[in-house]
Amino acid sequence: MDGLDAVGVGPPTLGRSLPEYVALYWRLVGARARSQLQYKVSFALLVIGSALNLLVDLGEILVFFRFIRSLAGWSLPEVALLYGFSSSSFAIAEALAMGFDQFHRNVVHGTFDRTLVRPLGAFFQTFASDLGVRRVGRVGQGLLVLGIAAAWLGVDWTPDRAAMLVVTLASGTTIFFSFFVIGAASSFWTVQANEVVNIFTHGGSFITAYPADVLTSWLRRFVTFVVPLAFINYYPTLYILGRSDPLGLPDWVRLLSPVAAIAMVLAARTVWSLGVRRYQSTGS
């Protein structure tokens, strides 16, 4: 796959096919996952901790609905549906992007050199260096809320809605994943400002748990047209609930999540390759 190789600027790679990459991914990540699973108590604690972290966000929503019947025009199960989409795609993205999580260390210590001399794209190697198996708690919790909310609302799973469900989870995961990659790639310029990316990853996960109707109008345009957080769950959920955009955007906008996801991938890919090209290793 030329596409994957082109992302990391490394030595020329032997032409590998997608199935070969998949096999390689599982082999590399499998070793890592097995080592994590060796420490059973640690692993269990991390699973519980990660599930609890997201429950805190859900707790906030539940507490608010003790006092109100609708938040910006959305009922509790409707907000829960939004939350289910955003928390499960965030959790899957976070698990997949685990290799990018502590990536800045490779840049600070110069160990990224090693990645560059291996006969595989730098992006693929970083991607395959870790998988957050312990995030399974978060993923499960998010999907559970999604299921309960859909059942509560009595969503009629017609083929188009079912397809929307899958496409939304895939697009949302891709959008969050791209933010994690951009965050890691920012280390090529400075490792001091990494925290700003949290605005889009953790901040994105926080704000997408609520309907975009709570946002001020400029912020709402920002998360629709600039940083496509609203496509993680808001527009697809409007479609699933059979609603139009309250601000009057045409109905087909609700179907654009995959387009937003592709745009984010392209952006992340550009930032990553620019960063890799800029990398100069450390002194000493």
Added chain:
Amino acid sequence: MRLYVEVAKRAFQRQLAYRTANLAGLVTNAVFGYLRALIILALFEARGDVAGYDVTGALSYTWATQATIMCIALWGWYDVEETIRSGDVVSDLARPFSYLGYWLARDLGRAAYFFVMRCLPLVAVAVSTFGIPLPSFPLGWLAWIGTLLLATVASFGFRMLVNLTAFWTADARGLGNIAMALVTFLSGFIVPLPFLPPLVRDVCLALPFAAMVQTPSDVFVGKLAGASLLAAAGLQLAWCVALLAACQLVVAAATRRVFVQGG
């Protein structure tokens, strides 16, 4: 005492080295505060009063929790756990001064930095974006800073206990993540504790975690004054003493059986 003041000063100065990182942190905290405030506004669209908070009160409560986030440092503080894992703790324990006092001084120096460079700028952001009313000068400020100091000490005691479990288990971080996720909620950081069902609320208010966030934030809002302020600060003080005493006992128990890693 001078020694501890010096330790605190060094901890303050250490933070000055991370200027860009701290600026990035300030921006991040401010954006989160803004988003949290928008959700509070949406909540109050439907009604004027929630559990005794009006919209201004709830907004300033939320901004107070957000502004003091780095002073109280509820999450991700594993400085002591790292020294236990690396074995460096031995030289810390062998030093001719109080181990606990050393770390407390260090933490207060760190908190002082974040009060000046993080908390006050965030309060300024809150005032300029949402018109949050400030505590009265000087008494309101004095009460706020005083209860914030006690909150930091209580939080330090709790974080220290979590870190000290590393003497016995390799899972201090796993336990810590669970504890800190719970504390985020139980302290009143996510929503003011009076928003919770009465029974849960009463239990939470009696726990030490309320002393870490709920109390100083309510003082900032102006909900605690006079006798109720004294009672809340007294409870904070009691929790500080209890938590630090617990830390001291744990340190004593740990040093009796300390098994140094790293050789």
